Amino acid sequence: MPKIYSTHPLHPRASEMLAGAGELAIASALDGATLAREAADADIVIVRAPLPEALFAGAGRLKAAIRHGAGLDMIPMEAATAAGVLVANVPAVNARSVAEHVIFTALALLRRFRMMDRDLRRDGWLAGRAHADLNHELAGRTIGIVGLGAVGQEVGRIAAHGFGLSVLATTRSARAAPEGARFVPIDELVAESDVLVLCCPLTPETRGLMNAARIARMKRGALLINVSRGPVVDDAALIAALGEGRLGGAALDVFSTQPLPPDHPYFSLDNVIVTPHMAGITEESMMRMGTGAAGEALRVLAGELPVNLRNPEVVERYQQRFPAAD
Template identity: 70%
Template sequence: MPDQPKILSTHVLHPAAEAMLAGVGELAVASALDAATLTREAGDADIVIVRAPMPPELFSAQRRLKMAVRHGAGLDWIPMEAATEAGVLVANVPGVNARTVAEHVLFGAMAVLRRFRQVDRDLRQHGWLAGREHSVRAGELGGKTIGIVGMGNIGRHLVSIARDGFGMTVIANSRTPESLPAGIAFRTLDALMAESDIVAICCPLTPQTSGMIDARRIALMKPAAVIVNVARGPIIVDDALIAALRDDRIGGAALDVFATQPLPPDHPYFGFDNVVVTPHMAGITEESMMRMGTGAAAETLRVLAGELPVNLRNPEVVERYRARFF
């Protein structure tokens, strides 16, 4: 009797996803996330469910691995070239946490505008009136202009919530201007930075977007404008943003992603009252974890049944994959 398939997940899955995989194969959780451990523990895996960066060498040493499936949408944690060269399918679960991330954009913007860090600190340390005093300098979302950089699933959800829920004016920048929803005006990135009260970074990290929010573009922002990053840390040049915050040249920032993660505890971002820092959690809620987990489990079941994943991201691998297993 052949060995039962092994499914290695970098993290514990939602109970609903575990239930889908029960009896289908052996579900294991990685004991650590370093390259050596992941490569070793994936050595006899048929499927890897990905919530952490994958080392390229994980794929080069495989004989059984059929698929790496992203627990979510972003593919920058999977070395696509190495996976394709090894004949391994790559899939993801796009869109399932897009509204979750879009809601976080406005949560972060509101926390900065309503001066939440200052209010909370002074209320706890100095009393009711000290906390309340900050409210007279707080701001609202309604009537402000939000500029959305990137019009994928997250950007489109953000359009709906910001425009229809909060009465904001929405402008956008996208690689494909024709993809913008009806009524949303396209802006060049420079024009968007200059016109927006809230700049929301929602685009993927690519060679073209890495470092694109630099000192020159930050200098275009309004003095009270807030920048929110829920995409990837390297899109913003940290030194440029830190300098603008130190010089009070912008209103603040809400940052969920960073060039170095975890963010070191002595990082300058922690020292600003007008910066809200969250630990790469914009897409994580009870509801989204269920959707991402069950989506990854569904793709796992398809591949173990001999089918191709619905959300196959390297279709050029199919011929090589089939030569390996069929």
């Protein structure tokens, strides 16, 4: 039977879909050497952890690497394409989960939830209640969205229609702005936003996008929320701005180094919410991502091309490797 190798366990519905199509194997560890060794005889790899380039050089049967989600930075695209391996993903299915996380963390920062909860538990009712006079409402503020993929679109929709926010947006792609949103250049967006949300992919252009100069342009008291990728933000510059009180707070779900070291300065800042790269993970989104990845795996095993093929230039090479594929 074909071997379907997944870096992580799949949602039960996804596992059920694959049960009759091949042997499902789960990685025993996530280091590069283990992944390359265990995937050597795989026909399909389902990806939720960074893959080493060596995996593609050593997996002679491998037909496809399928991302369990949207972001492709976990897959070395050039190595996959050179090896004649299809790359697919499951876009847009966790957009609602990420967008809800953005709104949740914005509200938690404005309502000083971390500090209130800590002081209430530690020092009692009045200590927790003392934060109330410093709380703020979300309504009526300006939210700036960097990146208008599925997540950015959903953040804009909820912000405008659920909370009455003014929505600014900037994006590399030519697409329509969400209803009620206004496109502006990145530096104007940074300067005008009360809540700045990073939803963009990690590319050479976005690496270090929020550098010291751009962070200095943010409004005093503004919030920064990063649900894109850690290297989009200059950590040292953000830590300095937060520590000096120039920014109201930050909610960070992604980091340049993951897992985040336990002694990282972010943990010492009261005005920072840190989460372990889980903004897009809910039971509902895991089901959608898992079944989407399983569906693409079944298509490839049936000799078809994925619906969400992300390296179409590989098709000729792939069909040379597997002549029956169309």
